[in-house]
Amino acid sequence: MTQQSKAGAVIRGTGVVAGLAHGPARWVVRPEALDPAAGSAGGASAGAGTAEGGSSDAGSAAEAGGSAGAPAPDEREVERGRERFAAAAATVARRLDQRAALATGVSAEVLTANAVLARDRGWAKEVTKELKKGAAVEAAAVAATESFAAKFAKIGGRQAERITDLRDLCARVVAELRGLPEPGIPAFDEPGILLADDLAPADTAGLDPALVLAIVCEHGGPTSHTAIIARQLGIPCMVAADGLSAVADGTRVLVDAAAGTVTVEPEEGPAAAAAEADRRHRAAAATWTGPAALADGHAVSLLANVQDGDGAEAAGAGPAAGIGLFRTELAFLDRADEPTHAEQVALYARVLGAFPDSRVVTRTLDAGSDKPLAFAGMTEEDNPALGVRGIRVDLLDRGLLDRQLDALAAAGRQVGGAQSSPWVMAPMVATVDEARDFADRCRSRGLTPGIMVEVPSVAVAVDRFLPHVDFLSVGTNDLTQYVMAADRMSPDLAALTDPWQPAVLRLIRTVADAARRAPDGRSIPAGVCGEAAADPDLACVLLGLGVTSLSVATAALPHVGAALAGVTLEQCREFARIALDSDTARDARDAVRAARG
Template sequence: MAELRGVGIGLGVAQGPVARMAEPLPAPSDGPSALSADEEKARVSEAVAAVARELEERGAQAGGAARDVLEAQAMMAEDPTLEDEVASRIAAGKTGEFAVFDAFASFRDQLTALGGYLGERAADLDDVAQRVIARLRGVPAPGVPDPGHPFVLVAKDLAPADTALLDLDKVLALITSDGGPTSHTAILAREKSIVAIVGVAAAKDLTDGEEVIVDAAAGVVTTAPTAEELERALKRAADRAAQASAPLTPGALADGTAIPLLANLGKPEGAAEAVELGAEGVGLFRTEFLFLSSNQAPTVAQQKEAYTALLSAFPGKKVVVRALDAGADKPLAFLNDAHEENPALGLRGIRALRASEDILREQLTALAEADAATRQTADGPADLWVMAPMIATVEETEYFTSLAREYGIKTAGVMVEVPSSALLADRILGIADFASIGTNDLTQYTLAADRLLGSVASFQDPWHPAVLRLIREVGQAGRENGKPVGICGEAAADPLLAVVLVGLGATSLSMAPTALADVRASLLEYTLAEARGIAEAALAADDAASARDAARDAAAAKGTVAAG
């Protein structure tokens, strides 16, 4: 028996035989084509179009966040710049397969160098290239294996197209050697409630047919388990299933301290599922969907329609809307599409909005009008809160809150995503009505590690004591100013880390709706005093792994099951 460690997603546990993901297709040879340039171009055009349509169909079938990712991949496949790059290689006498391979690889390297949102697309581009090349060769694209029985899928990482359509009757659990808690694989696995452990470096040594236990709560893969271990894992899985089917209750600690559990949403269409899964409101509504797919800013009327639909779905509940978070790392021709050497540190968030203030004013107008339009709801209107992204200074806080109040927004807050705003939280929360901590970006900027760059993925861990200390600063500032402090980054979906965050002063937690049940169950195991003690144990560690272990040990000392 051996234990392989990684980062668990949720509290699930599963067991079964390993089936490994197929290796990528071999690179095409750099030889001359036997066909004419026109014939090769026609072949590639057909293959690219077929792959794009397949990705769109998979997205429509999967829905949710997967649909957005796959639609983006389809657009990427038919990018005019890539088409020109492929054509130039074909004109030089190369085969369609090599032209696609080489052009996509060159474009991928450029995206990787840019980092940020564009850097994230690099891995997706590899998947598109593999699918196009497979189509040109007339062979199946590398994908999820089908051994004819339920299995534990093991892969270096998963392309979004594969994760989105995993057959959950066959895939018992997922293990990847790469990726971290904020990777696409982790986010989609959490959304689909797949038992998963990512970043298991030793996963490369697992072999087909090998029996394993995947314990996401502990972040451990057990190889060659004993009969007793298999029986315990089965019982835990059954207990968790029973727990998930229990009546929904508001988020709270064991001593009755209320911790509202809210949903992160990217479109109004996700509201119904969030409510069904027990969301007590919305802690983060991303408005980018209205802007990123257009060549011009949406009108006030278009925005009002979307915001009205959102608010109508949560009568009497808190709904926190984030102003447009875009900029150089998510270029918008009507906002800021200027090239920047380091987009993550460039004109983004509130900085980009101030540079194009008319867009911010139109968004605030639409939000205020949607709020007014839903005031007559029978169950009471939604409680609209609006926050600005990427606040770094006290002056930016004053700017946004004053502007929001000018438009009648009664609750105006800020996102704490950079260390400066965490360190100035006492002054910022003297002005803003609330703060919401975006742990993904806060971790990125604290550890100086692009959260979308695979080469530094090991640094992108919100368990790091440096990140936890900054969160504690904000929590303390919230208490001193009598202002709420929410968490809306992926960290809130980690059941044990959620307890630590509450111990550090978080008053609400927002996450993907499918994570709500696990976090609700975890919170109920601890009193506020115990949560604070577990948080202190994590803070005393020197690194992320040690902090996670220290929290788990402190939780175990309380006799809880959430410690794994």
């Protein structure tokens, strides 16, 4: 770590889940803390979960287990090493599967995706290559990991996002090989603030909000897995907190995630009082039960983002007015082959049935990039964030989407009622031809078609798309990434990928205005299902921009609903005007929060 921060020092970052918290700082257990004396442990720690050592030398790690001049190991040694790695990786994968089974929504998605990554044959094959060079199995795992990390970094985009996941997996496998506890979340003797260089999704998904009062990462972006899961859990969260490594473990800090600040060793009395007041405010908001409406009585369509049947039923038991985003990827990501028609119908019917009389919007496969499908013929791409993903999977297997639409239509008929013509939208639509073709395929099956607005070409020419669809849904995570030409996982670009960016808000206003006055005389629903809608302040701005619905993680519903209940539509329009008149995301956020009081 760098020199320790002095009392009263303020570290600034990007707030992604608002809230105040005060308590002792607890650092994520770094892999090097497990066994700093072991040669291959040094390699593992440098490449698994710490940004400080993120560029570890794989060659040096391999040398820890064998030198270039040493005789090659015999086949039995290589096979023993391969079997040990395979067993350790399988154990780690099973643990991730077990956590995924207990999780819902994005937490389940990332845990499942990481379990798939742990079983990756390419990783095991690379480990075997290193074993044949004479490396010990731990060093071989590290060297193989760094080989893939270098490839992912070169490719960039969403492939680069997987580096943290892969290095975290490597650390877990190395710990398993040595019979040591997995690195990750420390034991909390009392509630505190979790600090990390860059928190792995596998750790974030298992956090206990009763003990983890806030999360602060030195790296990461506002739409990273850490930020998304923290929002789902309702834990105040900051990312891109430059200089956080100067805060020693155990130091008492005050986190103001709304302002994006961490105060080191603040005055205890005022800090404790501020955190307690914020805790009471959030506890009161959590009791909100709906229905969603503004203070002037203006009704708001506040919906839930879900991942599976469990998540849909949990949302159905709460204040959600429906589902604005049903992510279908989880049914496909952990499969070596495509789910059968019957399996898909059962999944979709369960989700649709959770809201038999309300809107349920299903998104077709948002596969590709960091979510490849084993059975779709996807290949490694130089820039996967701009590659074959979403609707573009049609280029590889057109029948995949058709079969998904068939299953969704069958599920709708099975549930009946309001779900007899399910709403369905396609991700990553970029051209009018794609929108027209998707809508035709939906209508031929009795489905109600819509598209995601996440590619700028749709936002700037939205009037050309409107005649072909019945609704729009803005995906703010990707729209922000593409508008700002900034990788949403890059810690150095976190300020650019902030959904408060005025340029992004202007495009959302353009989309909402056009949808309200569609060329054929219709008024087409235009909602927001991206992470931006879960920020209570930004939710007010979005309504002021003219969006017709907001869809958020189930855990965020009460906080957004309570915030909306305290403002009028005219105030929301004024907040939108203030945000649009700002030059930076920070200016927009600060100005709106000041106006809200």
